Amino acid sequence: MNETFTFLKNFLSNQGIAIPTMSVFSRFFEEFDINQDGYISKPEMANFFRKFMMNKAVAQNDQVSDIIERIWHKYDIDRSGYLDKRETFRFVKDVLAQERRPPPTMLQFNRFFDQYDRNGDGEMSKSEMAVFVRNFMSTKERLQSPQR
Ligand SMILES: [Ca+2]
Numbered sequence: 001m002n003e004t005f006t007f008l009k010n011f012l013s014n015q016g017i018a019i020p021t022m023s024v025f026s027r028f029f030e031e032f033d034i035n036q037d038g039y040i041s042k043p044e045m046a047n048f049f050r051k052f053m054m055n056k057a058v059a060q061n062d063q064v065s066d067i068i069e070r071i072w073h074k075y076d077i078d079r080s081g082y083l084d085k086r087e088t089f090r091f092v093k094d095v096l097a098q099e100r101r102p103p104p105t106m107l108q109f110n111r112f113f114d115q116y117d118r119n120g121d122g123e124m125s126k127s128e129m130a131v132f133v134r135n136f137m138s139t140k141e142r143l144q145s146p147q148r
Pocket residue numbers: 075076077078079080081082083084087
């Protein structure tokens with residue numbers, strides 16, 4: 001049980017998650033040590049990872065839709081439910097400014113827009129934007145991760 005605890009602590013801190021207390025861990029251990037033999041077997045561990053990754057994906061999805069709501073609140077000026085090119089341009093410009101980068105040229109912007117406007121209707125839908133937000137988040141994660 002202690003080995004599992006140490007392993008889990010390392011694993012979670014690598015994932016940027018607070019280290020669980022022993023009591024949280026005990027509860028976790030009981031949940032996954034299905035046959036109650038005091039060891040986490042391979043399938044029990046696999047089960048844990050599956051659940052963990054699923055929770056992570058769900059949390060990330062929540063985060064993405066949160067971000068998108070905030071984007072729409074700020075940039076969908078005419079409240080059409082879509083970002084047209086002009087609205088998207090303002091959004092992209094602000095994102096770049098946050099990264100301390102100059103505004104995009106029209107060519108760069110059009111390339112960006114065409115890439116994410118999947119259905120080519122000239123407007124950015126929320127699901128089209130979700131693709132961008134996800135890419136953006138994973139790029140940031142890569143840049144910030146301590147392993148090089
Ligand atoms: Ca709009």
